[in-house]
Amino acid sequence: MIIDNPPPLYPVDRFHLVAQNTAAEIIGNTKAPDALVATELLTTMSVVIQGLFDIRLPIGKISPLSLYSLSIAESGERKTAVANLLSTEIRKFDEARRKIFEAALVEYEAQLGIWKAVNAGLSRKLKQLVRDGEPIDQISQELKVHTESKPIKPRYRRILFQDVTERAVMNVLEGDGESISFMSDEGALLIKGGVLAMTATLNKIWDGVSLLSLDRSDDVSVAVRNPRATISCMVQAKVLQKLLDKHGEVMRNSGQWARYIVACPASTQGTRFTLGGEQSWDCLNKFNDRMRELLEEFGRHIDSDTKQRTILEFSDEATYKWFDLSNQIEMRLSPSGDLSDIKDFASKLLETTSRVAGLLHVFSKQEGRISVDTLVRAVDIMGWHLDAFKRVFSLEYATPQEHIDAEKLEQFFYNQCWCMGIAIILRNDVLRNGPVRPAWRLNAAMNCLIAERRISIFMGNKKEHYVMLNDAYFHSLHLPIRQIG
The missing domain is CATH 3.40.50 (Rossmann fold)
Structure with a gap:
């Protein structure tokens, strides 16, 4: 991206x-x-x-x-x-639709109350006819019609x-x-x-x-x-x-x-x-x-x-x-x-x-x-x-992987080195403790930072490699200190 x-x-x-x-x-x-x-x-x-x-x-x-x-x-x-x-x-x-819904809901609750009362009356009448052994065809039809007329709850x-x-x-x-x-x-x-x-x-x-x-x-x-x-x-x-x-x-x-x-x-x-x-x-x-x-x-x-x-x-x-x-x-x-x-x-x-x-x-x-x-x-x-x-x-x-890694590496140098008063760090320590692995990816990311003159590499007496941060560049940064992941 x-x-x-x-x-x-x-x-x-x-x-x-x-x-x-x-x-x-x-x-x-x-x-x-x-x-x-x-x-x-x-x-x-x-x-x-x-x-x-x-x-x-x-x-x-x-x-x-x-x-x-x-x-x-x-x-x-x-x-x-x-x-x-x-x-x-x-x-x-x-x-506006919410207000319409609320008004319709009030009307629905009122109509539902009436419907339930009539339904209860018809049900009682049906039970009474059944107990008395009387015909139930008419009341059954009334109850069916009434059931079909049950109020429909409004939708918001x-x-x-x-x-x-x-x-x-x-x-x-x-x-x-x-x-x-x-x-x-x-x-x-x-x-x-x-x-x-x-x-x-x-x-x-x-x-x-x-x-x-x-x-x-x-x-x-x-x-x-x-x-x-x-x-x-x-x-x-x-x-x-x-x-x-x-x-x-x-x-x-x-x-x-x-x-x-x-x-x-x-x-x-x-x-x-x-x-x-x-x-x-x-x-x-x-x-x-x-x-x-x-x-x-x-x-x-x-x-x-x-x-x-x-x-x-x-x-x-x-x-x-x-x-x-x-x-x-x-x-x-x-x-x-x-x-x-x-x-x-x-x-x-x-x-x-x-x-x-x-x-x-x-x-x-x-x-x-x-x-x-x-x-x-x-x-x-x-x-x-x-x-x-x-x-x-x-x-x-797509952003090249080495550029993504270089951004993470720069943040690491700022948080874990520069803000701690450290301007020189052993390359192997960067590989061991830093956010970029394996070694070939670390090298590619460091090359990006070297090209931008943000870091430089020099060799010690035992041919070990050190990373030196560019004082002027890191002094100009005001990055938020955050965890690298």
């Missing part, structure tokens, strides 16, 4: 006007990285649209408009500020989730056409809570599976039909690396990461100067107006128990362009092609691009079928994310 070299600027101008201006306004006001803002904007659009629309690909497949996103950004990059600004209307929607339908188990997810999605999201500006919550470990379930939901089922221990089977889910995970690089070290191979081989749009923007810290004055949020207000329109429509779908989604299609010109893009991707998968090392992501690239085109089409209130202009905009946006995926997951950009 490499995030040191700055990526190109995010193509914010490829969004349509309202989304484009909103992204620019948030970037300008918060000074957060452009890709962090733009990626969160895309997934926010996915949250409010996925429950209302699907898209038919030119090959005939019906695909959700759901996105999974992974944004890698360190602490202090204003992830929380960005997430809060863009999720305002979703959180308001959830709060909210959109935003973070720390939930797989069973809880299935319970939330139970039924037909439910739509939720997992969004966190602290991705560790999604990782520790186990959301990202639900590999098979998340893959099927992204694919648009028509039926998922879970047999619970209480002999009750949960059936989930046509679910939709969006994921937005903002995570620090070290937290992500721990996940990759533990589950990375499974997640990659299962195709889960191939379903994510990835962002690894350059840090803006140290450049976020302000001129003072009151910030304007006119563009964000217009964005929120559109969000509210879509959420209100989704709320009407919930209230009317509407399960059918509108299916978007491409125009003839866009369809021709789509197949041309498909052929281009296929050529790039050859052994000498630039996609040969990320075939998993490339296999989903055109479908994800189509989803982005669908989101742009709906959010910008375009009518009819998706135009070739909107498709090309989506292609440009996904081109940026393709580059980001390669930077994170391609072996071409």
